[in-house]
Amino acid sequence: MKNIRCFPRFLFLLSIVLLPLASFPQVSSKGYEIRFKSQNVNDTYLYLVGIYGNIPWIVDSTKNVKNQFVFKNSKQELPSGFYTIQSKTGTIFAEFLIDQTRKFSIEVAENRLVFINSEENVVFQQFKNDRLAGNDLRFYFETAPESLLGKFVLAQYIPVNIPSFSWGSAGREAAAQKYYQFIINHYFDNIDFKDIRLMRTPLNINLKEFFVESLFPQTAENVISSINDLFHRILDENPTPAQLDVRDFYLKKLIHLYMNLDPKFDTVFVYLVDNYVAQLTQSEFISDAEIDVFKRIADRKRRTFVGQAVPVFESYANDHHKVSTADMIATYTVLWFWDPDCDHCLEDTPKFYDFYCQYHDLYDFDVIACSVTEDYDRWITFITDRHLDWHNTSYAIAEPNYDAVEFFNFDETPAIYVIDKQHTIIARQLSIDELIEAFESLQQK
Secondary structure, X not given: OOOHHHHHHHHHHHHHHHHHHOOOOOOOOEEEEEEEEOOOOOOOEEEEEEEEOOEEEEEXXXXXXXXXXXEEEEEEEOOOEEEEEEOOOOOEEEEEEEOOOOEXXXXXXXXXXXXXXXXXXXXXHHHHHHHHHOXXXXXXXXXXXXXXXXXXXXXXXXXXXXXXXXXXXXXXXXXXXHHHHHHHHHOOOOOOXXXXXXXXXXXXXXXXXXXHHHOOOOOHHHHHHHHHHHHHHHOOOOOOHHHHHHHHHHHHHHHHHHHOOOHHHHHHHHHHHHHOHHHOOOOOOOOHHHHHHHHHHHHHHHOOOOOOEOOOOEEEOOOXXXXXXXXXXXXXXXXXXXXXXXXXXXXXXHHHHHXXXXXXXXXXXXXXXXXXXXXXXXXXXXXXXXXXXXXXEEOOOOOOOOOHHHHHOOOOXXXXXXXXXXXXXXXXXXXXXXXXXXXXXXXHO
């Protein structure tokens, strides 16, 4: 049902937008002249500021002449995008867009902006009002789908329509699989990544919402496949420099997303570095220094992947005798790195000890439980009170032969690694339930 009360506003906007913007061509116009006039600005200079990705850039500056500021350049191209007029301290006096018109005036009247010779900015101001009021914004896209504002509204405010999937004869599971597959295939349909104008807007695509919260199943393989699909949306077979900028912008977001996510996604981070970051020669969004850092982090992560061999680890018990992984005679050794000041460790360590008491003979494994802090009193009190009768070692007694925190690259405890007699990692960073499943699968081999 249409909202009759919105009909006058609809006709007003339609008269402004429909004719000039409905058949929008990409404009590449050199030269601009933007006049800003206000009686309330006391600054000597104001600045015309644009955005590229998440990076603000100062396009121009101009001096106050009789309460008027004129940003003017007859030769420089002013790319389509969102812009602001700001003071030196960052106070924003005007926000507008550049798309079709690059020569217009802005005046402040009764605390509102009045645009002269820029119909698209009259519409833009109405859009901002509708956005603040929580009104439906679909009109701006439906009226001018190829305009910058239309593309921005579609990408930022209009979600992809997800159809309902009936169970049918296949049942609930089949319907659920169709639902999740639709999300994977169509989640980014409303975003025209190849339109470089959107890089000059405050478009905020929540990658975590898709990759972490919506994507199913949550496996590294599925994540990597979906990342490649995203980049295929961005890049042509022979990508332009602008498309590579867009790719690098989202690549950096994904790098930061998976840098410190659940360790089971470390392979995703390493994949991104090996297949994309390492191939960069010059990037607008990823500096050479960042490339070096990302490579080093990837190297740290990859050395503890399943299948990698780790050096013999030697740490010290309360009586100062050395406990070495080389001396373990069981088929498997669990390295349980924990902290007596860690709440999760205080809860999980006794649970894991119960599992150890019940299953270590059946699964033929031993445990080195190494406290990675120097809090001797809490460590010794806890293991004594809980009667933890396995190999208890601690940094509080003496430093191990190498720093486990640095080598195994963990920043949360407990951290769990299972190695075999050849010191090859066969499982890593598991929950207790996953650890049980891992031993059960090992026994079946």
